[in-house]
Amino acid sequence: MVVAANSSQTAAGAEGRRPSASARGAYEWTLLVVASLFGIVSVWFVGTIIWQSVSTFQSQGLYLLTGVNWVPGAGTGQPSQYGGRAMIIGTIETSLIAMVIAVVIGTGTALAINFFVPQKMKTFVATVVELLAAVPSVVYGVWGMLVLAPWFLNTIGPFLSSLPGGTAVLGTTVAGKSLLLAGIVLAIMVLPTYVAISREVIGAVPHELVEASLSLGATRWQTLWRTVIPTARIGLFGATSLSLGRAIGETVAVSLVCGGSVGTTFKPLEPGVTIAGWIATQWGEAVGSDQIGALFALGAILMVVSLAMSMFSRRLVAQQRRAAAVV
């Protein structure tokens, strides 16, 4: 009874302060308009890309994925050829190189922050890592171009080529700029993001499991390899996918260091291109709806790949959270 009395009182109190019908209407209308704006922009964005690329998909067909020539036909009387093989392989290659480097170094760093860095320094290191994640990618690109590229040209490239089978597998560097350098710059660029996420994922591994492992006679290495990493594996996979999403769509940093030529060999030490880098560098020269459409088509391919990756990683991270909750 007391509760009922209280609640009716509250209702009466609220009555006095209840906004007028018109104010409520404005509130709801504002939210509705803002939300619809977002919806409209999204549909507009995706719709434009699909609309603009349809004609290219129709005229090029599979050649868009497998072809090697990028020759606009406008003014020559020949049909246009828009082959995206170099861009697609370049994108996959640079992203793969970046991921291998980032996962190895990043996981090691995240483990070190959790298990070896003194408690007092942990917050400092974590803050620095998160700040680095906020550095714009063009800064990494410029640094790669001005600092790493000459070093690659004079030291790293010749050394790698001189290894047994080096030239055959890795190729020869001409200007330092190459797919490998692009991969390395991407790795450095995504490392802070990867470390920031994997540090948390590894930190969420219950300390009791570490103790359980050690109390059974495991060495510290065994504890990291067989207990910590397996327990955190889904989250680490999520961190990888999120980093990959960033690397795969990176434009400026990559186009500054990849060399920018449509190659056919795809050897890591030789120059190449990526989808995002190609769109950015070709845009200025693109004339006619035909060529612009081809760039849109490449963009659509990239969008689908990134979207799939992002959904995949979200699901993995959510799964890991649920698994952690069970433990």
Place this chain on the structure above:
Amino acid sequence: MNENMVNMMNALEDQAIVDPRSGPIAMRLNNVSVAFNGRMAVRDVTFDVPANNVTALIGPSGSGKTTLLRSLNRLHDLTKGAKVTGEILLGDEDIYSGGIAPTVLRSRIGMVFQRPNPFPTMSLYDNVVSGLRFNGVKKKSILDAAAEESLRAAALWDEIKDRLKAHGSTLSGGQQQRLCIARALAVEPEVLLMDEPTSALDPIATQKIEELISQLKARVTIVIVTHNMQQAARVSDLTAFLLMGEDRAGEQIEVAPTLKLFSQPDDPRTMDYIQGRFG
């Protein structure tokens, strides 16, 4: 003091008291102290752990029971600023002298923790044999035999033998704790440390673990930390009573055969504690 306790103690007083320390000794603690960053947590503990008996460490919160227990398998090595002084002998060897590697030591002195902590990514089977695998055992026949033997010893075999490939999270809390006991036993330790092993369990699961402890002492020496005096009285043969001193470091007040400590303690503080005047 509740009525159960009174009855139990009256019953205890009628029995002849045998000091388990008159038999073989598994571990000896001589002036063991533990400090964290220069601050004493446990001071000057000295007593013998009788082989194939259950030794209970009791005392109120902050008396250093768990801290002392964790010094027995060098688990403090992980904590920066932790320092263990004095002498802890396993057989004739000082475990801190460097003669035994910590990994070897921990396969000779197993541990069961407060909360059941099976490895969540491993199957029940993989959990049980994980210690053997850490120690380099790969042969399937050996692992299979050890898994069955230690699961039987932990009274879990019959309940899970048909689903060894399932994960630990499919078990109840009590089953998980018995899985952890089986995991510790699989390495064939000489001593098993138990840190309040039933504090996260319900009364029935607790009773099962206590029965298990009584059976297990035939094969392994047990040191158990418990905040539950009745549990100490029920399962242990020797009891060490610790209390926080004036500088907040845990001190050993009295170590005696359990029957004696709970019926005729020498120290008035022990009497106060077992009668429930503090803690």
